[in-house]
Structure formats: C-alpha cells, structure tokens
Amino acid sequence: MFEHLLYDISNSICTITLNRPEVYNAINDKLSFELQEAFRKATADETVRVVALTGAGKGFCSGQDLKSIAGVKIDSFADNVRARYNPIILGMRNMPKPVICKLNGVAAGAGCSLALACDLIIASEEASLAEIFIGIGLVMDSGSSYFLPRLVGSARAFELSTMGTKVPAREAQAIGLVNKVVPASELDQAVAQYTAYYAAAPTKAVGLMKRLLNLSYQSSLDEMLEYEALYQELAGRSQDSQEGIQAFLEKRKPVFKGK
Structure with missing residues (x-):
C-alpha cells in the first residue's frame, strides 16, 4: 500500500517506519502524503491502541528532501506547508491514541518537528535533534514553533532555532526534549516496554x-x-x-x- 514507509500492526501496536534510509528518511511529496494516510488509517483502526513512529536505517528523519525539489519552482511555500506537513502534525496530535517516537538517529528540520509532535520520545544515545531551518534561510515549521518553547522555554527555543544547534540525545533529555535515552542496542526493548504498556492501558x-x-x-x-x-x-x-x-x-x- 505504501511506497516510502512501512506499516505494521501487531498486538494492538501500529509501527510506522519511514523507509527512505538512503537519504536518512528525508521527506519528499510521496512520503508526506503517505504519512498523512498512515496516521488516518491508524486512527480509524479500532484494533490499534498505540502507535510507534521510527525511521529505517541510521536516521530518524533528516527533514525535507531538498534534492527532490532542486530546480522546481515553488509557487507558494505557505500552500506547500499547509498541504504536506500541517495535516501530518494535526493527525498525530488529534489522534486519541498515544504516539511514541523511537528516535533511532538524527531528527533534523521537519524531522525534528515530527519527533516533537509525538507524545513520548525514547531515544538512542546515538540520536540527535536539530532545528536546521535557519541554515537555508527558512523559519521552523511543522509545529516546532509550538512544541519547542513549551518543552524547553522561550529563551532556549530561540537559541536552538536561530542557531540551528544540534542537540545530542543525552543533552536533549537533560533539557526536556526527550523522555528517555538508552544505548542503541537497548532501544527496541525500551520502546517495547512503553508500547506494551499502552497497548494494555485504558x-x-x-x-x-x-x-x-x-x-x-x-x-x-x-x-x-x-x-x-x-x-x-x-x-x-x-x-x-x-x-x-x-x-x-x-x-x-x-x-x-x-x-
């Protein structure tokens, strides 16, 4: 059904895996619309009681796939964000089920926003988060301007967003960006503990x-x-x-x- 993501349901747990590992799961048009559909599907499925979101390979999500839009004239940046990214974030936040981020690697730009939109973030020690929009002269989108100051405060949010600071997993935990950090070899087990709990919760x-x-x-x-x-x-x-x-x-x- 999906080309750029994996969708699996087992024991009331829906696992959505971004599956473009060759580009650190960068988001192109197809993946953005597939993510929208995946969250709609998980929301409507009464057998699903918790969702785990992760990325294939070494990265979680490196954000917008800039190579896919190189040379393409964008008529409206606003309409692009409204059509591709906003429905994903709203789908995650309005879903009446918990969404757990299995942060297996770098989460940058819109990928960082995607992680922050989850209800819980369980991270590998090798993971990191970065609001890298400033590097290409853009503002943060996909909800980061909403979630980031609420998690770390306005002053630190300003620093992280305007400087594009890369935050390693342990530091991210210390400042409240992620819930838990474990060695990479223990990430699957740590996430499974949370998903098992919510799969059996009211x-x-x-x-x-x-x-x-x-x-x-x-x-x-x-x-x-x-x-x-x-x-x-x-x-x-x-x-x-x-x-x-x-x-x-x-x-x-x-x-x-x-x-």
Missing part, C-alpha cells in the same frame, strides 16, 4: 488525557476544570473504567479492552 482514558493536555496550552483554569468534568463523564461511562473499578474491588489486575 485507551479511551489515555486519549481523553491527551486531549486535555492539548487544551491546557490555550485554556484558563476555569475552562480546564469544565473540560475535566466533561471528559470525566466520558471516561466514567467507558467499559474500561467499569473494569478498573471492578478489578480494584476484586483485588486483581484489570484487563482493559480499550473501550
């Missing part, structure tokens, strides 16, 4: 928490209290909530179905 509650956290960026306390009440109503009516309460009363481990 998916509806996780999705509602994701929405609440997204809303908190631009809402007042009064508004958030009301959102919490509304979403608690939805969570409380779920089968998983009923199972969780029953398991607590019976002093056993709950078996959540994601419903």
